[in-house]
Amino acid sequence: MTSTLLDPKVRALLDKLFDAAARDGELSTREIPDDVRGRADALADVYMPISAAGGRLLYALVRAIRPKVVVEFGTSYGISTLHLAAAVRDNGTGHVYGTELSATKVTAARANLATADLSDHVTILEGDALDTLAGVPGPIGLLLVDGWKELSLPVLRLLEPRLAPGALVVADDITLPSMRHYLDHVRDPANGYLGVEFPVEDGMEISCRV
Incomplete structure (x- = not known):
């Protein structure tokens, strides 16, 4: 079977999005509000994506474990979502639930998924993740944690009761100091995880x- 990631239309879209995301650094001097809603509005034009290698890793993980439910905290413009949706489509099973606070980004992500003909495999929920993800069905087979870093641990704790045995939880940007509490949690064997950086x-x- 040929990977959807190799489809010329999907490949061209991802190249375009990664090129646009490469300009994020040019916007780093702006003043950013402290509150999450204000931050989301102020950074509505900033992509903040996973890396290309990270996207391929997500695709491979979903193909390997064939989860029925994939949850993504932090959809942004949908670069990671496209990789997850492509894997679900190629598996022939499963559905991706993404969440995003910025209305601008929700609109853009949905448009990108439509361009890639992957909309049927994804539901993007708009709003605060602690609200939108409260109703996501389980069992969750793969969770991507890539939203506001101070919410990474609260989101994980919210979803832990719905994680399937053997579920994979993937967190991005773990070198940031704001990920310390999250890492302390998943690296403590008492909390039920076994992982690797x-x-x-x-x-x-x-x-x-586990």
Whole structure:
């Protein structure tokens, strides 16, 4: 079977999005509000994506474990979502639930999924993740944690009761100091995870729910 990631239309879209995301650094001097809603509005034009290697890793993980439910905290413009949706489509089973606070980004992500003909495999929920993800069905086979870093642990704790045995939890940007509490949680065996740090860009932590 040929991977959807190799489809010329999907490949061209991802190249375009990664090129646009490469300009994020030019916007780093702006003043950013402290509150999450204000931050989301102020950074509505900033992509903040996973790396290309991280995207391929997510695709491979979903293909390997064939989860029925995939949850993504932090959809942004949908770069990671496209990789997850492509894997679900190629598996022939499963559905992706993404959440995003910025209305601008929700609109853009939905448009990108439509361009890639992957909309049927994804539901993007608009709003605060602690509200939108409260109703996501389980059991969750793969969870991507890539939203506001101070919410990473609260989101994980919210979803832990719905994680399937053997579920994978993947967190991006683990080199950021704001991920310390999250990492302390998933790296403590008493909390039910066994994981490994994966060396892509700002680092990913892959934790298996044991």
